[in-house]
Amino acid sequence: MKKTDFVNELADYCEFEKEGLLVNTPLKDVEGYDSLAVMSMIAFIDEKFGLKFTAVQFEDISDCNSIIKLIGEDRFEK
Amino acid sequence: MINLTNKRVLVTGASSGIGKSVAILASKLGAKLIITGRNSERLNSTFELLEGVGHEQFICDVTDYFRIEEFIQSSVKTNGPISGFVHSAGIEKTLPLKASKNDIFKEVFETNVFAGFEISRIISNKGMFNSAGASFVFLSSVMGKLGEPAKIIYCSSKSALLSGAKAMALELASKKIRCNCVLPGIVETEMVKNLFNSIPEDAKEKIVTKHPLGIGKPEDVASLILFLLSDHARWITGSEYVIDGGYSAQ
Numbered sequence: 066m067k068k069t070d071f072v073n074e075l076a077d078y079c080e081f082e083k084e085g086l087l088v089n090t091p092l093k094d095v096e097g098y099d100s101l102a103v104m105s106m107i108a109f110i111d112e113k114f115g116l117k118f119t120a121v122q123f124e125d126i127s128d129c130n131s132i133i134k135l136i137g138e139d140r141f142e143k
Numbered sequence: 144m145i146n147l148t149n150k151r152v153l154v155t156g157a158s159s160g161i162g163k164s165v166a167i168l169a170s171k172l173g174a175k176l177i178i179t180g181r182n183s184e185r186l187n188s189t190f191e192l193l194e195g196v197g198h199e200q201f202i203c204d205v206t207d208y209f210r211i212e213e214f215i216q217s218s219v220k221t222n223g224p225i226s227g228f229v230h231s232a233g234i235e236k237t238l239p240l241k242a243s244k245n246d247i248f249k250e251v252f253e254t255n256v257f258a259g260f261e262i263s264r265i266i267s268n269k270g271m272f273n274s275a276g277a278s279f280v281f282l283s284s285v286m287g288k289l290g291e292p293a294k295i296i297y298c299s300s301k302s303a304l305l306s307g308a309k310a311m312a313l314e315l316a317s318k319k320i321r322c323n324c325v326l327p328g329i330v331e332t333e334m335v336k337n338l339f340n341s342i343p344e345d346a347k348e349k350i351v352t353k354h355p356l357g358i359g360k361p362e363d364v365a366s367l368i369l370f371l372l373s374d375h376a377r378w379i380t381g382s383e384y385v386i387d388g389g390y391s392a393q
Contacts, residue, residue: 101292104242
């Protein structure tokens with residue numbers, strides 16, 4: 066999966082504004098990013114990759130790049 | 144003083160938390176326990192803490208209705224009818240609505256609701272319960288009355304217990320079977336430990352500060368359940384008891 070596709074799908078699932086959302090956009094600047102959005106992201110990753118994360122593991126997440134690192138870079142196209 | 148001497152009490156979810164506490168304290172008050180749980184090691188550790196003799200343990204998934212029914216029937220045949228049933232087995236889920244799919248609803252409702260009502264059906268058959276009277280207690284939650292984001296599945300399952308228990312109370316009153324619900328707030332259990340491990344520190348703190356008397360201990364809730372199991376509660380049925388350290392008073 067391409068990283069950009071991942072970001073787009075994640076944004077769709079979490080109902081974030083996609084325009085201007087890049088892998089390195091700080092999530093705190095994204096409208097609608099809150100604790101409920103974190104749970105939605107966790108649910109999305111579970112559905113997409115079968116990986117179960119907790120909100121605690123998301124405490125240090127700052128952008129989509131750090132989510133990709135958490136999931137594992139090897140699951141994405143170089 | 145609460146006395147449960149020789150009352151046979153079935154407790155589901157007895158391997159940890161409130162179920163474990165109920166089982167241990169009930170045995171101290173003279174009850175003969177029938178405890179169930181999925182984890183053999185943990186259920187056995189509860190079993191070893193029971194006082195007195197004549198207790199039974201049954202390792203099973205509480206949704207394995209066929210095995211449960213067979214076990215209860217054989218237990219009653221060998222050791223006599225049941226006077227108390229505490230449905231403490233439960234699953235907690237924190238999921239936003241968009242991830243709350245049908246299969247997860249089914250999984251949670253099977254354990255939290257259907258298993259409790261299925262066992263009630265089995266025990267309320269003639270000859271299975273003590274004809275002098277019996278008491279069923281369902282572990283609901285303060286979340287059965289209130290809402291919380293990302294708790295649609297959990298809240299609705301705990302709420303289903305409340306109305307089901309009321310209907311059951313009316314239907315079973317003529318058999319002298321009382322049915323009540325207990326609605327705890329956050330209690331120091333394995334389930335809550337898992338919940339706290341899965342949410343951020345600030346969310347955790349928010350939950351704790353919402354409990355004016357602090358987070359409860361399993362024995363705080365167990366005491367109320369023991370009362371409901373006892374003859375002191377003989378005029379109580381179809382009721383719900385919030386026990387939440389002041390959480391819902393706000």
